[in-house]
Amino acid sequence: xxxxxxxxxxxxxxxxxxxxxxxxxxxxxxxxxxxxxxxxxxxxxxxxxxxxxxxxxxxxxxxxxxxxxxxxxxxxxxxxxxxxxxxxxxxxxxxxxxxxxxx
Amino acid sequence: xxxxxxxxxxxxxxxxxxxxxxxxxxxxxxxxxxxxxxxxxxxxxxxxxxxxxxxxxxxxxxxxxxxxxxxxxxxxxxxxxxxxxxxxxxxxxxxxxxxxxxxxxxxxxxxxxxxxxxxxxxxx
Numbered sequence: 001x002x003x004x005x006x007x008x009x010x011x012x013x014x015x016x017x018x019x020x021x022x023x024x025x026x027x028x029x030x031x032x033x034x035x036x037x038x039x040x041x042x043x044x045x046x047x048x049x050x051x052x053x054x055x056x057x058x059x060x061x062x063x064x065x066x067x068x069x070x071x072x073x074x075x076x077x078x079x080x081x082x083x084x085x086x087x088x089x090x091x092x093x094x095x096x097x098x099x100x101x102x103x
Numbered sequence: 104x105x106x107x108x109x110x111x112x113x114x115x116x117x118x119x120x121x122x123x124x125x126x127x128x129x130x131x132x133x134x135x136x137x138x139x140x141x142x143x144x145x146x147x148x149x150x151x152x153x154x155x156x157x158x159x160x161x162x163x164x165x166x167x168x169x170x171x172x173x174x175x176x177x178x179x180x181x182x183x184x185x186x187x188x189x190x191x192x193x194x195x196x197x198x199x200x201x202x203x204x205x206x207x208x209x210x211x212x213x214x215x216x217x218x219x220x221x222x223x224x225x226x227x
Contacts, residue, residue: 063112075183
């Protein structure tokens, strides 16, 4: 399993600004290792966000998203105490979900 | 989770990405905002954002024209989120960067900016 995401959700003017830092190599599949062999692609392909159990965002990512990806978005009408859950899935089928409470 | 649109991520040009999403040729628009630096000292981590004030937007995209795959990220908007997303991308070389908003009726609008990279992000 990969390391947990760091999620911060702060209420701001009736909305919640969500910042996520994921832990992932985001290997492009274009890089070669020291022996000259291509390092296979390994990157997050799908990201979803839930607000109190309801999906509010879906994203698809390619290998050009930077290593240890950062994502910031704003959930309308989310208030302190609400739950924000973020899930990702990578091209090897690995998944991870983490949750944070809006502060 | 939606199925990953591998086809769109294989596209090598802005026009091909638009085709993959069934959108027409994009039109420049002041209602789409791209946030990106003028110069990226490290192409491995370039902050980029896409935002729009247009109504009925379905997808928002970040594209780097000269990357091996043009499409960096696609965000599906909903009524519950602001059409404003920030992330960090890799850039292999200096390139035009596009922020694109695709509306429900398949029209595409963009903002673009040239970002100069002094150190590439593809490990080459």
